[in-house]
Amino acid sequence: xxxxxxxxxxxxxxxxxxxxxxxxxxxxxxxxxxxxxxxxxxxxxxxxxxxxxxxxxxxxxxxxxxxxxxxxxxxxxxxxxxxxxxxxxxxxxxxxxxxxxxxxxxxxxxxxxxxxxxxxxxxxxxxxxxxxxxxxxxxxxxxxxxxxxxxxxxxxxxxxxxxxxxxxxxxxxxxxxxxxxxxxxxxxxxxxxxxxxxxxxxxxxxxxxxxxxxxxxxxxxxxxxxxxxxxxxxxxxxxxxxxxxxxxxxxxxxxxxxxxxxxxxxxxxxxxxxxxxxxxxxxxxxxxxxxxxxxxxxxxxxxxxxxxxxxxxxxxxxxxxxxxxxxxxxxxxxxxx
Numbered sequence: 199x200x201x202x203x204x205x206x207x208x209x210x211x212x213x214x215x216x217x218x219x220x221x222x223x224x225x226x227x228x229x230x231x232x233x234x235x236x237x238x239x240x241x242x243x244x245x246x247x248x249x250x251x252x253x254x255x256x257x258x259x260x261x262x263x264x265x266x267x268x269x270x271x272x273x274x275x276x277x278x279x280x281x282x283x284x285x286x287x288x289x290x291x292x293x294x295x296x297x298x299x300x301x302x303x304x305x306x307x308x309x310x311x312x313x314x315x316x317x318x319x320x321x322x323x324x325x326x327x328x329x330x331x332x333x334x335x336x337x338x339x340x341x342x343x344x345x346x347x348x349x350x351x352x353x354x355x356x357x358x359x360x361x362x363x364x365x366x367x368x369x370x371x372x373x374x375x376x377x378x379x380x381x382x383x384x385x386x387x388x389x390x391x392x393x394x395x396x397x398x399x400x401x402x403x404x405x406x407x408x409x410x411x412x413x414x415x416x417x418x419x420x421x422x423x424x425x426x427x428x429x430x431x432x433x434x435x436x437x438x439x440x441x442x443x444x445x446x447x448x449x450x451x452x453x454x455x456x457x458x459x460x461x462x463x464x465x466x467x468x469x470x471x472x473x474x475x476x477x478x479x480x481x482x483x484x485x486x487x488x489x490x491x492x493x494x495x496x497x498x499x500x501x502x503x504x505x506x507x508x509x510x511x512x513x514x515x516x517x518x519x520x521x522x523x524x525x526x527x528x529x530x531x532x533x534x535x
Contacts, residue, residue, distance in 0.1 A: 202456040203512055205473030210436060210459065210466065211242035214415035217467060218252045218280075218405050218433075220396075221263070222366060223419035223441020224464070225251065226270045232440045236271030238464035247467070249278060250409045252416075254395040254423060256283035256333025256359035256376070257305040277408075282359040282395035285404040286331050287311035289394055290357060294328050301354065303346040303383070304333035308359065323349035332383065332391065333359035334376035343379070347386040356383065360395025362423065396423035402431035417464070419443055421455040434458040436466055445507055445535045446527075450520040460508055472505060474512040483509035488529065490516065497529035506533045 206213045219225060225235045239249060251267060251274060258266075260279035267274040286308065290300060294317065302308050302319045308331055309319040320327055323345045330346045350356045358380045364372035380391055394400035406414060414433050418424020419441025428435035437448060437457035448460065459471050475482040480489050485501030488509035495513060497506050510529055514521050 202453075202458055202515065203460070203474055203508060204434065204458050204471070206459070206471045209245065209468050209470055210415060211245040211247040211468055214247065214413050214434070216248045216250055216409045216411035216414045217242060218250050218402075218409075218411070218414050218416045220416075220418035220420070220424045220441075221251055221253045221255075221267075224417060224438055225267065225272055227441070228366075229266065229269065231270035231272075232463065234463045234465050235440075238467055239272050242464075242467045245468075248409060248411075249274075250280055250405055250411075251278055252280045252396075252401065252405050254282045254360035254362055254376075254401070256281060256286070256307045256311075256395075257335045259307050259310050260284075262307075280401070280405045280408055281307060281311065282401050283307040283311040283333055284314075284408075285394040285401040286333070286357050286359045287315040287317065288404055289392065289400055290317060290329050290331060290355070291315035293355065298329070299325055299327040301327040301330045301346055301349050303330060303338060303342050304359070305335035305337070308333045321345065323352070323354075326352060327354055329355035329357060330383070331357045331359065332376065332380055334362075334365065334379065338379060343382050347383045350383055350387045350389050356387075356389050356391040358391035358393045358395075360401075361393045361398075362395070397427035397430055399427075399430050402427055402433065406431075417467070421447060421451050421457075425451075425457045426455045428457075429454050436461060438463050438466060440464075445530055445533075446523055448507075449511055449514045449526050449530075450523055452520055453515075453518050456511075456515055460504060460511065462504055472508065474509060476512070481509045481512040483512070486510075488513040490514070490521075493522075493525055495521070495525050495529050497532050503533040503535055507535060 416428035486499035486506035
């Protein structure tokens with residue numbers, strides 16, 4: 199029986215010393231603030247919780263990310279930001295002699311991170327660099343990818359800042375992400391990169407190291423990066439529904455992508471989280487009761503629909519095998535979610 203939902207008698211901002219927050223879909227979308235984000239984070243800080251903003255985006259420097267956060271009403275400085283570029287640079291610094299040349303297939307975020315670790319970013323393969331590091335940048339062209347492939351083919355260590363196949367496309371369909379671009383060099387050389395971003399452990403370890411977190415809480419909107427990354431890092435997680443994941447996707451998540459807590463948005467940091475009471479085949483959460491009878495799921499009760507979602511998640515996650523979506527459509531509709 200598998201059920202990862204926990205209860206917390208205290209608000210999460212008091213129960214966890216550091217919140218490791220994803221950005222796009224959690225704090226902002228593009229350059230627009232997410233609902234309730236700024237106010238909730240200000241209250242969490244006032245309650246004593248420290249905030250770190252953790253991103254798979256390797257193209258922006260921490261200073262640029264902090265500037266955007268401040269723009270959307272969340273005051274931050276560069277030290278509050280942890281990027282996949284920093285995680286990649288630390289991994290390289292641990293494996294290479296100081297001053298080693300690293301060919302950068304990406305932007306200034308990667309270059310700054312390498313300089314900070316005592317490594318020398320370069321743009322060509324002619325000097326036989328010790329490593330190639332690749333991170334998303336919209337201006338990556340064939341020439342730079344070709345230089346990277348030549349260096350990897352000659353034996354350079356190959357590191358990718360993250361493996362996201364797509365990035366948000368604004369109001370349109372998603373655009374190719376760094377994971378898609380990594381396939382160019384990998385396909386040309388037959389060498390798979392070491393990936394440092396979410397959901398892999400290096401970025402989580404970098405976040406804990408930089409913040410000194412003793413009891414971190416990962417906060418995100420994506421199951422495949424934020425929540426799986428928390429599980430890989432043995433950390434608790436809060437899934438918010440302001441980004442890409444909807445309630446159906448949460449209910450049908452496999453065990454390695456099931457969060458510890460559920461909330462509509464970042465107000466979930468400011469409140470206690472109720473536990474689930476099991477009574478035979480019934481799963482109770484405050485005013486709601488969910489049941490699983492054979493292939494069917496039902497939900498009855500009243501009150502906060504997210505308490506109903508918690509009860510329904512408890513019922514859906516009893517098995518390691520995700521339930522079919524058609525079995526959950528009616529109860530989610532009854533909750534208005």
